[in-house]
Amino acid sequence: MESQGDTAPGLTFQRIGAACACGGAVMGLIGHVFHGEAGVSPQGLTSLAEGGQFRIYEVDHLALFLAVVGIVGGMAAVTDVIRGEPQCAWARFGLLAGVLGGAVMLVGIAIDGFTMVRVAKAWAAATLPQEREALFQVAFGVWWTFVHVLGLGILMLFGVTPLLYALSMRGGEVYPKWLPQLAAAGGLVGLGLGFAMTFFTLTYHMYAVVFGITASLESTWLVAACLINLRSLKTVRGEELTA
Secondary structure: OOHHHHOHHHHHHHHHHHHHHHHHHHHHHHHHHOOOOOOOOHHHHHHHHOOOOOOOHHHHHHHHHHHHHHHHHHHHHHHHHHOOOOOHHHHHHHHHHHHHHHHHHHHHHHHHHHHHHHHHHHHHHOOOHHHHHHHHHHHHHHHHHHHHHHHHHHHHHHHHHHHHHHHHHOOOOOOOOHHHHHHHHHHHHHHHHHHHHHHOOOOHHHHHHHHHHHHHHHHHHHHHHHHHHHHHHHHHHHHHHHO
């Protein structure tokens, strides 16, 4: 671990990173559980126009927005510690992939959580058959744009990113051996899901199950890494104060 990480500012940075990772994990869990089934169909648009299955569709996507921000914040803290490890270059590319993937996912979340709701409300309020059909076609295009954008975001944030961090954590002294294995497992699941969403058609239930798996694995290794960093820095800080 670099000497910079042993200073008080370094400890504060790791505290913020751990809070971001834990908060992101909680927000992601809430957002995933209360998202509800969605799709581009008359029934699906009617549900969206009424606020989704749990009537909190837009608020739910705000939680997902915060989850992505928290995840990237946690990755920044992990990267700061891995700078002193032999495979630190992989972590730098991992953070870059995380930022890019997170940005793409935020676009997808905005399309699904806000744009789709506006289109659904316009469709529900339309009275002429031609108008409803035109708006349905608009909704169809917006929906599949969202699916493919989200797929690419998952490919990067939940696929490529954890695989790069898994490489960066191998062979170092900071993290236990099971942590990079956990990150790699989540990355492989995320890579497969992102690829499938980009090039194939998945049912909502299939997506929800597989995404729940990869998101849980990513949250687990990231929170664990941040807490290990925090504990290590607190130990070093205590030794410095007593020396």
